[in-house]
Amino acid sequence: MLEIKPVKSYKLPVYPQGIYYTPPDNYPWNLVNTGIASVALLTLLGCSQNTGVVGPPPMPLNYITEREARTIISQAFAKYGVEFDEDVPCVFSIEGNPLTVNLDGFNKELKVGYEYVSAYADYQEFVEGKASPGPWVAGVTTDINDPSILVIENVPKGTGGKEYLENAVEDFVHELQSHGIL
Amino acid sequence: MELSDVKYSALNLTHNCNLRCTYCYSGPKRKCSMSLVTALQAVDFLANQANELCTITFFGGEPLLEFDLIRQIVEYAKRTYKSKINFRMSTNGTLITPEILKYFWYHDIYFALSVDGDQVQHDLCRVHVNGRGSYRAIESRMSTILDFNPYTIAVSVIVPETAGCVAAGVIDLFEKGFRYVLQTLDYSALWTPKTIKVLKEQYKRLSSYYEKSLMKGKKIFYSPFDERIKTHAQKPYGKGDLCDLANSQIAIAPSGRVYPCVQFIGTDDGKYTENAIGNVITGFDVKQRQYFVAQNYAERQSCIGCALDGRCATYCGCVNWRSTGDLRTIPPIICEHERILMPIIDAMANRLWEKKVVLFKRKFYEKTFPVSSYIEDCLIKRGGKHA
Numbered sequence A: 001m002l003e004i005k006p007v008k009s010y011k012l013p014v015y016p017q018g019i020y021y022t023p024p025d026n027y028p029w030n031l032v033n034t035g036i037a038s039v040a041l042l043t044l045l046g047c048s049q050n051t052g053v054v055g056p057p058p059m060p061l062n063y064i065t066e067r068e069a070r071t072i073i074s075q076a077f078a079k080y081g082v083e084f085d086e087d088v089p090c091v092f093s094i095e096g097n098p099l100t101v102n103l104d105g106f107n108k109e110l111k112v113g114y115e116y117v118s119a120y121a122d123y124q125e126f127v128e129g130k131a132s133p134g135p136w137v138a139g140v141t142t143d144i145n146d147p148s149i150l151v152i153e154n155v156p157k158g159t160g161g162k163e164y165l166e167n168a169v170e171d172f173v174h175e176l177q178s179h180g181i182l
Numbered sequence B: 001m002e003l004s005d006v007k008y009s010a011l012n013l014t015h016n017c018n019l020r021c022t023y024c025y026s027g028p029k030r031k032c033s034m035s036l037v038t039a040l041q042a043v044d045f046l047a048n049q050a051n052e053l054c055t056i057t058f059f060g061g062e063p064l065l066e067f068d069l070i071r072q073i074v075e076y077a078k079r080t081y082k083s084k085i086n087f088r089m090s091t092n093g094t095l096i097t098p099e100i101l102k103y104f105w106y107h108d109i110y111f112a113l114s115v116d117g118d119q120v121q122h123d124l125c126r127v128h129v130n131g132r133g134s135y136r137a138i139e140s141r142m143s144t145i146l147d148f149n150p151y152t153i154a155v156s157v158i159v160p161e162t163a164g165c166v167a168a169g170v171i172d173l174f175e176k177g178f179r180y181v182l183q184t185l186d187y188s189a190l191w192t193p194k195t196i197k198v199l200k201e202q203y204k205r206l207s208s209y210y211e212k213s214l215m216k217g218k219k220i221f222y223s224p225f226d227e228r229i230k231t232h233a234q235k236p237y238g239k240g241d242l243c244d245l246a247n248s249q250i251a252i253a254p255s256g257r258v259y260p261c262v263q264f265i266g267t268d269d270g271k272y273t274e275n276a277i278g279n280v281i282t283g284f285d286v287k288q289r290q291y292f293v294a295q296n297y298a299e300r301q302s303c304i305g306c307a308l309d310g311r312c313a314t315y316c317g318c319v320n321w322r323s324t325g326d327l328r329t330i331p332p333i334i335c336e337h338e339r340i341l342m343p344i345i346d347a348m349a350n351r352l353w354e355k356k357v358v359l360f361k362r363k364f365y366e367k368t369f370p371v372s373s374y375i376e377d378c379l380i381k382r383g384g385k386h387a
Helices: A036-051 A066-078 A123-127 A161-178 B036-049 B063-084 B098-106 B119-125 B135-148 B160-175 B193-215 B223-233 B270-275 B286-297 B317-324 B332-354 B358-365 B369-381
Strands: A085-094 A097-107 A112-117 A148-153 B008-012 B054-059 B085-091 B110-114 B153-158 B180-185 B249-252 B257-259
Touching: A066 A097, A066 A112, A066 A148, A066 A161, A112 A161, A148 A161, B008 B036, B036 B054, B036 B063, B036 B085, B036 B249, B054 B063, B063 B085, B063 B098, B098 B135, B119 B135, B119 B160, B153 B160, B160 B180, B160 B193, B180 B223, B193 B223, B193 B332, B193 B358, B223 B332, B223 B358, B286 B317, B317 B332, B332 B358, B358 B369
Parallel strands: A112 A148, B008 B054, B008 B249, B054 B085, B085 B110, B110 B153, B153 B180
Antiparallel strands: A085 A097, A097 A112, B249 B257
């Protein structure tokens, strides 16, 4: 017979309670994450726990596409004399584990790069069958130590989208300048 | 009692379903669907009730039997309320087509797929009208579904008859590429000490798999483990954390009646209507709503003094009501289940902590983990067709 039996004593687990972990200083990149979507993502993931439904939340439609973002970002960097090679395969190390990343833009001399994270291909391209796999180059990789990478998540189109990207680049450049990287 | 805004609502589009799952709580299946007028009234009702964002989950029956209705609802809501309302769905997956996936993908509609485990486990309960298992119908769609959204959630139910194959079933789902498995017991089934013992051995096997996966850096989410670890590592359940029926979470039946949760809808007639807390046209019955919230928040007398209080699932009033007929009365199976499960999970989590497993630390102690993990996934995915 199953029954309800309140547990009188229970050994407190060893794993700690209510502390928060700070990523180590040797985290693989100086992640400057400027995405508005990130904040929304975190908030919504937190909210979603009640419903038992997790995973990435719905995001607004009509993002700046990968191609548009690359143009805006590279032009914004060019104002400061920073130019990039596109689609540069790099291997980073996260706590000893390799992470291979094909960066949208990377300057090997400065060890500065950017990545616009577009989670979805442009819908129209996809339905028309024009979306093609990204330029993944397996096996041709470069080991990078201590790079500075600007990561921007999906930015909605419309008022302010382009300015948002340009401001993100500007802030990032100022940060690099303050560290003597540029 | 102060009530909160509605944040989540299930929209029960139909009482009909193409499956006849043995543990389904939705009542007898019949061709009775929500009308377009009611559906749009429901959207208006929810938009007015929600202060900020409201998530509507298409539910049933099988909601994809009403795909045209879904389209009309989504298009109306986007047109009228923009991003204030977003959508999700709970589906058995057997009717999914590439066109439906494209539509969902375009409109950012994420869904949970009901799949119990491997074929043995799944086909025992999730059967077609003719009694044949439905596993094959979804197996052929799994890779396409995961390709469209690798975060698709597998929702699984354990019954006493499948207790012995839980580990194989869950591992099979993870090996097939699911990263999220939400699993629960059918608490209203006839559980015995023998079947509980069988289940305990299965959880031990699963804890070993989970531990090894995290050590290898494999990101998996298994709700029976993850949710309970969080109640220690982060914070214990508070009122409404696990289940906030009739308050921030509600459900709307095809008739337009509003219920505390989908589990109360049943056949949406006769004595079931006594559970209704309003109607999309006339609004909430505030007293009735307050009654349900108060019952759900009330202290569980049988749990007073229990060392596991705040860590287990006794505060889901829906489960209590469905199993015992009372929101505050806990079915013994919940208590037994928590007592076998918690020590297994805590022992595993202790090992992961002591071994300094990075993914364990990130997952349970890094506030920004959902974001950093998502970015990491996107970066790793670069070169894939969705990048």
